[in-house]
Amino acid sequence: MGGLSELYLSRNELYGSIPSTILQLQKLVILALDMNRLDGTIPNSFEKMVSLEYLDLSQNNLTDQIPESLTKLEHLNYLNVSYNELSGEIPDGGPFSNFTAESFIGNAELCGPPRFQVKVCEVQNNVTRRNRKKTVLKFVLGPVAAGGLVIGVLGMIWLLNYRKRNNQLIPLTDWYDQLSHKRFSYYELVRGTNNFDESNLIGKGSLGMVYKGTFTNGTTAAVKVFNAQVHDAFKRFDLECKVLRNIRHRNLVKVISSCANLDFKALVLEYMPNGDLDYWLYSHNNFLDLIQRLKIMFDVACAVEYLHQGHSLVVVHCDLKPSNILLDGDMVARVSDFGISKLLTAYDPVALTKTLGTIGYMAPEYGSEGIVSTMGDVYSYGILLMETFTRKKPVDDEFVGDLTLKRWVAESYPHRVMDIVDANLFSSDDSEHLIAIESCLRSVLEVALECTVDLPQDRITMNNVRVRLNKIQTQFLSQ
Structure with a gap:
């Protein structure tokens, strides 16, 4: 030891x-x-x-x-x-x-x-007054504190026994309901988005549209409107509400409120001013450097690890891809879109589904047999990691027949990684840092390959992914 x-x-x-x-x-x-x-x-x-x-x-x-x-x-x-x-x-x-x-x-x-981003510490200039307060606290509040301590200890013993009997964590506070005291009316959403005008359209998905909304109190939010004409869209709305009310993490998109009636359902989400990862990877006007991509993928790893192991429920996202990774004003990544996710438990960690994710990102067992587990998300994350650093989509025209993004990366690892990664990440003139950059990219793609092993039980966990990426990032920054 x-x-x-x-x-x-x-x-x-x-x-x-x-x-x-x-x-x-x-x-x-x-x-x-x-x-x-x-x-x-x-x-x-x-x-x-x-x-x-x-x-x-x-x-x-x-x-x-x-x-x-x-x-x-x-x-x-x-x-x-x-x-x-x-x-x-x-x-x-x-x-x-x-x-x-x-x-x-x-x-x-x-x-x-x-x-x-914490409160400013108060400085007490009058030392005498501070000491006097301490004296009062010691002799007046001491007995009260002692009594409170006894009650607290007894309460903790009861709580631990309760948790032990139920053999699971006590569910998180229903923060979604706490944030949803004000439910937006349909007409408020209409006004806030200028009648869902196309000029406010910021995203399209299989389930509907996402609009930028500005409301009378000055709040700017994203309004995700579910398309009633799409099969099971309203069921997806209910599922997304159920998932988001049970999870809370800085790298997950936050729900502000919702609006629902018989023929209209929408979520009001925190507005992400920097769009999604897909836009940043393939835009001609914007660029993500190596450190930014490392940080974004570390944020995503933190979010997915939390979904899998951060609370009493097990959430499998089922659709990790660049367009579902949103970026806030500080370029912090937030995982979004839980419309096809699955809620599992530690005692029943595998499920079957007929609802498939996006082609190119799905794990083999998910695409062929509909088997859903946390290891499916790990596979999708591995593909996402490869795409982020190679700037190649898994459905790129280059990948035909037996050649896939995964195989392309595997055949180039470890000696030819610089031939396949995004050329914008390095410059031949930067010979001083080229060795460090190559070592970093090789380590990143090694993690991606370990995520995308064919057999689910042989893949690494998101906990290991998070730790490995943090170590890679730290080592690169220290050089």
Whole structure:
């Protein structure tokens, strides 16, 4: 154990404090404890893990402050403490100068610099008054806090026993309903889109149209109108509502509200000003560099991992492709369009369907037998990864007969990857960085090939994809 360098304990329903035995692994480079039920504080003794490069504590119940001692971890290039109950000031200095808001999102009581998108820390200038308040709190509120602690502990014991008896996570808060107190009327949508005018049309799909809407309160949103003439379109609306009310993640498109009557159904979604990945890959006026493509595909991996393993339901998207990857104002990717997705459980992780996804992206078992599982999404993600870095669609005219995008990439890996990747990603004049670029692209396509293995059980999981892509991105940026 002393020589262990990587430890993945994500999604194991671990509860209690972070085990002190982990902190004895001073040679650990990667530690993933995300998506458990860990509580208590982040130990100061993490500073002893001097080799740590990757630390993921997200989606737990950790409280109190982020220890200042973490600034001593010189090699730490990835930290994620998002979606906990942390409070106080985010440390400054050391590796924290390289972290972004993504590391801290979902902790309402954290404060720090504006770049972390948290509230500004209040500075108390009157030290005497502060000390006086502490004294009052100590002698007046102490007994109250102690009583509250006892009640809290008893409540936690009951909650843990309840969860154990049901052998599953308690469902997430129905945030969709919370956001949908105001339901848009049909006439509000008509006014907001100028009677669904073509000038406001921002997208077309098999199920209907998406319009840009501007409403009387100044809100701009995307209005997805389901075509009543399309078979099962309204059923798809109901399914998409069901899926989106049970999931919440920064890399998934957000639902603001909905509008539904007997012959009209629409979703009001967060507006994505930068369109979709398909537009950016094939537009002559816009360009994504290597780092942008890495970040976008990392965002997508985070979203799909969450769909598969982030909560009590298992969501299989079933239609991952560039047009379903939307980009917000900061070029952060959001997975969208859950019209043909499937809701599964950990006890029944495979389903059959007659509804097929998009040709070229479907896994073999999905296209031939209608078998739906999380591994089908992994395959689609692998094809999407290949397309993003080669700028070749799986249905490109070049791929005929037995030649497919997957086979084309496989036959060029590992020695001829620079012959098949998008030539815009590098320049022959940039010889100084050419070796680093080639190494990065080779690693990316290796992940893509491992995603698209023919047998589902032999494919890697989205958790491994996310970790691998983060490591590739970190190594490339450090060179």
